[in-house]
Amino acid sequence: MVNPHDNPAALKELQDAIYRDRILRARAMSSEERFEAGVEQTNSAMTRILEGAMWQTGISDVREGWAEVQRRMQRISQVRDHGFYVSVLPP
Secondary structure: OOHHHHHHHHHHHHHHHHHHHHHHHHHOOOOHHHHHHHHHHHHHHHHHHHHHHHHOOOOHHHHHHHHHHHHHHHHHHHHHHHHHOOOOOOO
């Protein structure tokens, strides 16, 4: 089997197939199923955000991890509210 990462056309074909499968699966779901899938994806994303923040800071306490996530989300909100975004973190 060809590694799709070695061939841009094969990679594009794989991406299209995955996207098509997701669209067809979503279209077959009821509104309630789509809503539940969205909630599950949100929970999964927040878990990854928490784990990433804890890993980056070396925090082992979950409460401290959530506090760090909240701090980061507040920072993102402040940047958005001021109308600018940073591309380089301060030293």
